[in-house]
Amino acid sequence: MEKKIALVTGANRGIGFEVARQLAAADFHVILAARDKTKGKEAARKIQADDMVLDVTSYESIANLAKEVKNKYGGLDVLVNNAGVMMGESKKMTQVTKEEIEQSVCTNALGPLFMTNALLDSLNPHAQVVMVSSGFGEMCVGFSSYAPLYSATKTFLNAITRHLAQALQSKSVYVNAVCPGWVRTDMGGKHASRSVKKGTETIVWLAKGKAGDVSGKFFRDQKEISW
Numbered sequence: 001m002e003k004k005i006a007l008v009t010g011a012n013r014g015i016g017f018e019v020a021r022q023l024a025a026a027d028f029h030v031i032l033a034a035r036d037k038t039k040g041k042e043a044a045r046k047i048q049a050d051d052m053v054l055d056v057t058s059y060e061s062i063a064n065l066a067k068e069v070k071n072k073y074g075g076l077d078v079l080v081n082n083a084g085v086m087m088g089e090s091k092k093m094t095q096v097t098k099e100e101i102e103q104s105v106c107t108n109a110l111g112p113l114f115m116t117n118a119l120l121d122s123l124n125p126h127a128q129v130v131m132v133s134s135g136f137g138e139m140c141v142g143f144s145s146y147a148p149l150y151s152a153t154k155t156f157l158n159a160i161t162r163h164l165a166q167a168l169q170s171k172s173v174y175v176n177a178v179c180p181g182w183v184r185t186d187m188g189g190k191h192a193s194r195s196v197k198k199g200t201e202t203i204v205w206l207a208k209g210k211a212g213d214v215s216g217k218f219f220r221d222q223k224e225i226s227w
């Protein structure tokens, strides 16, 4: 049987790398996308993945990658939109700079939308698109004052997830969001409560199609949570 093909963004370190590692170990053909060519190559070498250069804030970079994916692989079974930044963490919404706003929105929300749309023709039937979101994006429960700009970009990403899920229903492409919990990475810091392995569990579970044909949902610990 041919290997399933999975692409993970921001996969040179942190959650993205661990997702790529686990999918490669589960016999997926993994494309590890990173914005720094050298770091991407080095990370891909460790897990025997292919590497591609991708800056999710550059539409040109996204379009180049989409073209390369189509030419080289034909189709994709999994797209994990993982790349993310947290900027202006301790600032109120009135204090964040124009640069912080643009970089955060472009990376955390528009990047996953542009990536999914650019790769539409390459997404095989029953492909899984996983958006790495955050509980800080929730609006119904647990609304917090922490990192307002970051939180708002994840709320935007959650809305994008639901609309993409609806738009891709007829193509049988499934789009879901995941909160990994508070994870010990460069972003989460060393005091975070979860290991990287624990933080990636639900992402990998969705990527492997273990949740079935579910789409337009938000998950933590393999359970649906509220938006």
Ligand code: NAP
Pocket: 009, 010, 011, 012, 013, 014, 015, 016, 034, 035, 036, 039, 054, 055, 056, 057, 082, 083, 084, 085, 107, 132, 133, 134, 135, 179, 180, 181, 182, 183, 184, 185, 186, 187, 188, 189, 192
């Ligand atoms: P991390 O260790 O800081 O890694 C972030 C990754 O995103 C790096 O590979 C980074 O690449 C990449 N990246 C940033 N901007 C990019 C861009 N413009 N184009 C391409 N790649 C870019 O963070 P993490 O904890 O693994 O976070 C991964 C995802 O999980 C993020 O979406 C984050 O919001 C989410 N999340 C994390 C936590 C947590 O507690 N850690 C909790 C909830 C959600 P460089 O190495 O080049 O900078």
